[in-house]
Amino acid sequence: MRASRLLSLLAVAMGILWGGVPAAHAQDATEKEIERYREMLSDPFSNPAFLFVDRGEALWKLARGEKNVSLETCDLGEGPGKLEGAFAKLPRYFTDADRVMDLEQRLLWCMEKIQALDTRDIVKRKFGRPGVTSDMQDLVAFIANKSSGLKIEAQQNHPKEQEMAALGEALFYRRGGQWDFSCATCHEAEGQRIRLQGLPVLSKPGKAAQSTMGTWPTYRVSQSQVRTMQHRLWDCYWQMRWPDAAYGSDGITALTVYLQKNANGGEIQVPSIKR
Amino acid sequence: MRTLIHSAAAALFAVAAFTLPAVAQSAKVDPAVVEKAVTGMFGHAPAAWQEKIVQDETQKACSLHRNAPPADVAKAISAREEKNVVLPADGKFLGDWKSGEKIAQSGYGGRHTDDPKREVGGNCYACHQLSKKELSFGTMGPSLVEYGKIRKYKDEDVKAAFIKIYNAQAVFPCSNMPRLGHSKHLNEQQIKDLVALLFDPESPVNK
Numbered sequence: 001m002r003a004s005r006l007l008s009l010l011a012v013a014m015g016i017l018w019g020g021v022p023a024a025h026a027q028d029a030t031e032k033e034i035e036r037y038r039e040m041l042s043d044p045f046s047n048p049a050f051l052f053v054d055r056g057e058a059l060w061k062l063a064r065g066e067k068n069v070s071l072e073t074c075d076l077g078e079g080p081g082k083l084e085g086a087f088a089k090l091p092r093y094f095t096d097a098d099r100v101m102d103l104e105q106r107l108l109w110c111m112e113k114i115q116a117l118d119t120r121d122i123v124k125r126k127f128g129r130p131g132v133t134s135d136m137q138d139l140v141a142f143i144a145n146k147s148s149g150l151k152i153e154a155q156q157n158h159p160k161e162q163e164m165a166a167l168g169e170a171l172f173y174r175r176g177g178q179w180d181f182s183c184a185t186c187h188e189a190e191g192q193r194i195r196l197q198g199l200p201v202l203s204k205p206g207k208a209a210q211s212t213m214g215t216w217p218t219y220r221v222s223q224s225q226v227r228t229m230q231h232r233l234w235d236c237y238w239q240m241r242w243p244d245a246a247y248g249s250d251g252i253t254a255l256t257v258y259l260q261k262n263a264n265g266g267e268i269q270v271p272s273i274k275r
Numbered sequence: 276m277r278t279l280i281h282s283a284a285a286a287l288f289a290v291a292a293f294t295l296p297a298v299a300q301s302a303k304v305d306p307a308v309v310e311k312a313v314t315g316m317f318g319h320a321p322a323a324w325q326e327k328i329v330q331d332e333t334q335k336a337c338s339l340h341r342n343a344p345p346a347d348v349a350k351a352i353s354a355r356e357e358k359n360v361v362l363p364a365d366g367k368f369l370g371d372w373k374s375g376e377k378i379a380q381s382g383y384g385g386r387h388t389d390d391p392k393r394e395v396g397g398n399c400y401a402c403h404q405l406s407k408k409e410l411s412f413g414t415m416g417p418s419l420v421e422y423g424k425i426r427k428y429k430d431e432d433v434k435a436a437f438i439k440i441y442n443a444q445a446v447f448p449c450s451n452m453p454r455l456g457h458s459k460h461l462n463e464q465q466i467k468d469l470v471a472l473l474f475d476p477e478s479p480v481n482k
Contacts, residue, residue, distance in 0.1 A: 098320045127391070163304075167312055170304045173341050176387050177327050179453035179461055180444075182338065186415070194401045194413045241385040243320030243328065251316035 029195060034275060036053035049141055049219035049271035056142025059135055065115025076103070076143065087147035088268055091257050093158040100164045102253045104230050107139055126247045127234075128225045140217050140228045142268045152213060154257075154264040161257065164250075168258025170178040171251055172203065180239040184257070200260055210266025213259055218272040226271050229256050324387070337449040344449050352448035359457050360442050368470050369439045375472030376479065378465050379405055387462055395463055396442075397469055402452070405472065406479035415451060423474035424481040433474050440466050 040046065063070050068219040076086035077094065097109055111117040128134035155161050175182040186194065187202040200208035218229045227235075233252050236244040245252060292378050317328045336344055344352060381396020383389060403413035405422075422442060425431040441444050441456030455461045459470075472478050 042371055083322075092410065093377075143289060166304045167308060170309045171312060174330070177337045178458045180334060180337075180458075181453070184341070185451050189415075192413070192415050195411045234297050236386070240387050241327075242387075243317045243324040244387050245316050246319055249312075250314045251312035254312060 018145055030089035031198075037273075045275050047271065048221060048224070049217075049226045049273065051115060052138045052141035052219075053271065054139035054142075055106065055133065057142070059139055060142060066119030067114070067116045069115055071107070071114065071139075074107070076106055076115055082173050083143055083146040085147055085150055087144040087270075088150045089153045089155050091156040091161075091260065092165070093160050098177060100158075100160050100257060101252075102229065102256050103140055103143060104136055104228060105248045107143075108248060124216060127227075127231055130224070134225070136230075137217070137226045137228060140199065141226045143273045144217050144268075147268050148270050150212065150268050152260060152262040152263050152266045152268060156261060164254045164257040165261050166263050166271055167251075168256070168261075169256035171255055172258060177240055177242040179241045181242075183236065183240075184242075203264045205264065207266075209259060209262035210264075213263035213269060214266040214268045215269055215274070218274045221273065230248060277423055296377035302415045304353060318386055333444055333448075337444075340449070342449040342451070349448040353445055356442045356448075356454070356457070357438075359454075360438050360465075361456070362437070363463055363467065368467060369474060370464055370467030370469075370471045372468070372471040372475040372478035373469070374465075374479075375468035376406065377459070377481055378468055380409075395465075397455060397465065399469070407482070408479055417480070419473060419480060420477075421478065422480055424477070426474075428476065433470060436470050436473050437466060440469055 048162060050156060061070050061072075063073060073080045075081075075094075075096075076083065077092050078084070078086045081249065085102050090106070091100050093100050094106065094109075101109065108119050109123070111119050122135050125132055125134045125137045128137050129223055156165060172183040172187075174263045175185070184203060186192070186199050190201055202209050213229075216232055217226050219225070220227050230247060230252055233255055234245045234247070237243075313328060317324070320328070330338065333356060336348050336352060340348060355419035379399035381394075382398035382401055383393060384395025388454040389395075395447045399419075400409060400412045404412040404414075404418040404420055407420060423432075423438075435446070439452075440461070442454045443450040444454055454459065456463070456466055474481055475481070
């Protein structure tokens with residue numbers, strides 16, 4: 001008994017010597033600074049994301065496409081043109097399309113069906129970069145913001161919504177690519193980090209999934225862009241050494257459905273701001 | 276006290292029994308549906324990438340068992356992966372630790388936007404603590420501080436480390452660690468340099 005206590009004390013002491021604790025301190029200090037920075041930028045007058053929100057509102061009302069109409073009659077699940085709370089329930093099943101769609105798939109669908117807009121250019125600009133704005137990023141920022149302050153209501157009533165959650169879970173655990181990674185490699189175990197970056201556990205319902213899913217879309221300071229969940233998952237697969245994940249593909253939506261299911265009830269604060 | 280622990284264990288059991296059907300249900304997704312979704316996501320990638328999307332036997336087994344394979348499956352994985360390890364023809368396992376430290380620090384390579392001509396890294400610090408001087412290290416893998424020193428620089432441990440880096444699954448079936456040599460991400464010399472980082476007494480890992 002005494003020996004084992006001595007051993008654990010020794011282990012703690014060695015941990016300190018080995019720099020484990022100072023590293024944790026460094027991490028805490030960094031995270032505190034980032035938190036302070038987030039607070040500073042969380043009001044609408046200083047978070048650059050709100051420039052995207054404003055552009056998104058203009059795009060929502062802009063008449064274009066062969067039919068020269070706006071998106072204002074687009075049904076995001078809560079009825080034509082109804083934006084309040086729509087994002088909180090996405091992805092969801094749409095009867096008219098007979099499939100489960102996330103916000104980005106649904107917007108492309110509305111552009112094609114309502115506006116008869118050629119979306120090739122929109123998809124080409126799916127991810128903004130210096131000098132290139134993204135209509136999708138702007139529209140998502142605007143629409144998601146209309147659910148800010150609400151809670152995530154993951155839709156799991158329709159059989160196709162349940163199928164998508166199950167598919168998303170299977171994809172979450174599917175190892176592959178040059179480095180044998182799956183989503184679960186980084187997001188299943190508690191208290192892990194890559195370098196100093198903490199990793200949220202996304203494989204079960206709880207606070208980590210809620211605070212992650214409740215804060216996308218977000219303004220990525222390092223990229224000077226509002227990034228959507230489509231981009232987040234594309235970026236994950238890029239880091240995982242998988243090929244370029246297709247924008248608006250059903251696999252990405254399935255993963256989002258699974259993640260939203262685990263994030264159900266989480267508070268939405270978007271667009272947020274992150275590193 | 277003991278009964279309390281017993282009833283707590285029984286309660287846990289009951290919870291586990293209740294949650295089991297949900298797990299079984301989610302495992303019931305038709306593999307063809309999963310593969311169709313994967314094709315939908317990555318089918319447009321260049322031909323050279325297509326083989327990386329198709330799972331090999333080990334990836335399939337680890338996905339199916341969620342990295343906790345039953346004993347017989349685990350044995351089959353390590354047996355198969357052991358056969359894939361190519362040991363250095365010159366019988367030498369130790370390279371240059373200074374080059375090893377650079378490889379351990381760099382995470383470059385393997386991403387679809389990376390320049391294939393640039394030198395790749397092993398990204399070791401992303402998951403492991405190595406040098407005591409480097410405070411920015413991940414915790415997905417165990418700390419490797421004083422790795423060689425703790426093992427008294429024994430020859431058999433040097434060889435085992437080469438095998439572990441070359442093909443982690445030969446040692447720990449369904450390990451989270453990439454099979455860095457098997458996938459040809461790192462070449463033989465780079466792995467030797469990493470082994471030296473772990474085993475050279477002058478390396479910051481052992482200092």
